[in-house]
Amino acid sequence: MKKSIAIIGSGFSALSASCYLAKEGYKVTIFEKNSSIGGRARQLKKDGFTFDIGPTWYWMPDVFERFFNDFNKKPSDYYELEKLNPAYSVYFDKDDYITIEDTLEKIYLAFEKEEPGSSKKLKKFIDNAQNNYEVAIKDLVYRPGVSPLELVTPVTIKKIHQFLSTIKRDVRKEFKNNRLAQILEFPVLFLGAKPSNTPSFYSFMNYADFGIGTFHPKKGMYQVVLAMEKLAKSLGVDIKTENPIDKIIVDKGKATGIISKGKxxxxxxxxxxxxxxxxxxLLSKENRQYSEKYWSKKTFAPSSLLFYVGFNKKLKNVNHHTLFFDVDFEAHAQDIYDTPKWPENPLFYASFPSITDENSAPDGKEAGIFLIPLAPGIEDTEALRTLYFNKIIDRFEDLTSQEVKDSIIFKESFCVNDFIKDYNSYKGNAYGMANTLMQTAFLRPNLKSNKVENLYFTGQLTVPGPGVPPALISGKLVADLIKKHQV
Known part of the structure; x- marks a missing residue:
């Protein structure tokens, strides 16, 4: 008789795990508290506009390919992928920006134009980043974080200095131009920590950025969720939405089921x-592995204030992904990590998917997503949301030399309180636990409970860490662990 597995949540890691487990013959049921699946990767549809509520960057396409290949499928069986050119632009002042295009050769030229001689340094930096990518994405991140020895290989021993140094130290040592340095420090923000706290080894994110590039699934990131749902269901997975979990049942030290809506x-x-x-x-205290004190001492990735805006016209001087680094990065980072508070002058990011994808907005209109990184756990009110929307829109108009306020049809917001309400997110964090040195691999919360038999975890607070590709990998890791322990 097939063993049954109850999976709580339907984010990328849960969907990934469900597919691997169903393939192994388990009877899998997913319980999702919201009315739609996808966890943080849901959609907002309004007045003919479609927005990805959560992730908007499609990086590391090889990880998605590896996932679908494990089921003799490929991403193109489910959705159409387009490589973005340009990948993104970074504003530093009014009408002053650097554009990152779709090949290394073009990026070398952009760096050289900004600072003569920098392209040689960049090539050396990216060569090392590519080597780190080969080690990390092809090997290390597919290890379950059970033992410190997982990190000890002939290759990692040679790279030990890259675990002891930081991205910021390495970048600033070679690149004196602050603008170029900030562009190279940007990708590690996806890992949820400051470049000054992120090990140099994570430069593999720079290779993901410059060497592989940025992609967009036609009709948005939610197409990946729908693809995984289709795959899961084809393997026999049952998905129950609007089923929040009241309790994980433990009997004599063993997980034996769940209670959802009293059933x-x-x-x-x-x-x-x-x-x-x-x-x-959802467990009684004696069955919990980690105390409130444990969680309070951990470095969490930022939360976010997000706006989903419908414009009644096409916008100019922006790309599909556009970053606004016209203020002090260090000051904003301090307000997130060191002395948590609302930033005086926040950096922000904007995405305009309708530049690439006609499905995102009605003809002649623009869909805009604006994101301000924030400290988790801070106060969240409508008044603060409005204040900060006005702050960034004023700057947006000035930096891009256009008026847009009068062209806003609607705006919807999403912030700390919503992350808590919709996702039960700790302090309203958006990306999970940061990948600092002391929160890497075996130092992250366990995939398998050490208190309750037959209880497992997956997702961005365990291994390998934050981000969509790591979530797919996390699902595979926990499925492999379950298979190993249940044999």
Missing amino acids: TYNADIVLSGADYHHSET
């Missing part, structure tokens, strides 16, 4: 892809 569902194994901290609150 008991028995299962041989329970796997939570929900927020790890929240998942443990």
Whole structure:
């Protein structure tokens, strides 16, 4: 008789795990608290506009390919992928920006134009980043974080200095031009920590950025969710939406099921892809691995203030992805990580998917997504949201030399309180636990409970870490672990 598995949540890691487990013959049921699947990667549709609520960057296409290949499928069986050119632009002042295009050769030229001689340094930097990418994405991130020895290989021993140095130190040592340095420091923000706290080894993110490039699935990132849902269902996975979990049932030290909306569902194994901290609150205290003190001491990735805006005209002087680095990065970073508070002058990011994808907005109109990184756990009110929207729109108009306020049809916002309400996110964090040196690999929360038998976890608070590609990998890692321990 097939063993049954109850999976809590339907984000990328949970969907990934469900596919691998169903393929192995387990009877898999997913329980999702919201009315639609995808976890943070949901959609907002309004007045003919379509927005990705969560992730908007498609990086590391090889990880997606590897996932689908494991089921004798490929991404193109489900969605159409387009490489963006330009990948993104970075504003530093009014009408003053650097554009990152779609090949290394073009990026070398952009660096050389900004600072003569910098392209040679960049080539050396990217060569090392590519080597790190080969080591990390082809090997290390596919290890389950069970033992420190997983990190000890002939290659990593040679690279030990790259775990002890930081991205910021290495970048600033070679690149004196602050604008170029900031562009090279930008990708590690996806890991949820400051460049000054991120090990140099994570430069593989720079290769993902410059060497592989930025892509866009036609009709948005939600197409990946729909693809995984289709695959999961074809493998026999049952998905129940609007089923929040009240409790994880533990009997004699063993997980035996869950209670959802007052109804008991028995299962041989329970796997939570929900927020790890929240998942443990579904257990009695004696069955929790980590205390509130443990979580409070961890470095969490930022939360975000997001706006989804419909414009009644096409915008100019922006690309699909556009970053606004016209203010002090260090001051904003301090307001996130060191002395948590609302930033005086925030950096922000904007995405205009309708520049690339006609499905995102009605003809002649523009869909805009604006994101301000924030410290998790800070106060969140409508008044603050309005204040900060006006701050960034004023700057946006000035930097891009256009008026847009009168062209706004609507705006919807999403912030700390929503991350908590919709995703049970610890302190309203947006990306999980940061990948600092002391929160890497085996130093992250465990995939397998050490207190409760047959209870497992997956997602951005465990290994390998934040981001969509790592979430796919996390699902595979926990499925492999379950298979190993259940044999």
